[in-house]
Amino acid sequence: MRIGGRWAMVRAGEIEHGRLIADRAEAVWNWSSPAGRQRAARRGRLIIEAAGLSAGDRVLELGCGTGLFSRQFAATGCRLTAIDVSPELLAAASEKVTAGGATFMVADAEDVPFGDGDFDAVIGSSVLHHLDIDRALAEIRRVLRPGGRMAFAEPNMMNPQIALQRSVPLFRRWAGESPEETAFFRRGLARKLRERGFGEVRIEPFDFLHPVTPRALIPVVRGIGEWLEHAPGIREIAGSLMISAVRVGGKRNRNDNAAHRVGDSAGSSTA
DSSP states (O other), X not given: OOOOHHHHHHHHHHHHHHHHHGGGHHHHTTOSSHHHHHHHHXXXXXXXXXXXXXXXXXXXXXXXXXXXXXXXHHTTTOEEEEEESOHHHHHHHHHHOOSSSOEEEEOXXXXXXXXXXXXXXXXXXXXXXXXXXXXXXXXHHHHXXXXXXXXEEEEBTTSHHHHHHHHXXXXXXXXXXXXXXOOBOHHHHHHHHHHTTEEEEEEEEEOOOOTXXXXXXXXXXXXHHHHHTTSTTGGGGOSEEEEEEEEOSSXXXXXXXXXXXXXXXXXXXXX
């Protein structure tokens, strides 16, 4: 591992957080309610579409957690390798995804144990906001083949609830978040992606369906939310960002990425 200092402590905190929530992780992450399950199913479909996953593709999933999304990804017939820093969460994932050719392993998304250009796609849900974004983007680009795609769904800092949870310690503890979680402003993240060697960058706000929405109201709220996703201005405060981009340019190896592995990046982008 080349991660030291502050970020080594951050990673240790993430591992401990995974251990503490392993038996109730999907409830902590708001995927277990009726609305949460619908949100998860839609999110998985959007990631699959954005990455263009198909049978036989070599796919790396970062931060797979309990395998909730891994199951959807593996169902495309892709050759899925799913990693996480938490052994406890990975144990749950390997039990959940029993069909297909998925492989699970403990690994750090900021220092992945794969070769340059090994994957056709790198994907994930709610993982980049746990990472040093410069380190993570450097590794994503390195392991993607030229023309390969990245696709991630991440929290939107423009959403009032998310902004409150990230900035007020009391709300952070109430939400069960790990200490270093952040969120992204889409324009700043788009700029960073272009600076790091990605093209065809697209970041779209989505998801107004709150996980505590009563079952009876889900169809109505979902319909209104999908309309709001296309409404100028108001769409900017949706709960999530759908992020996709293509690896462009020549080969960039681990040594070339070293400049992005030095120092303490804030782990988020600003508009």
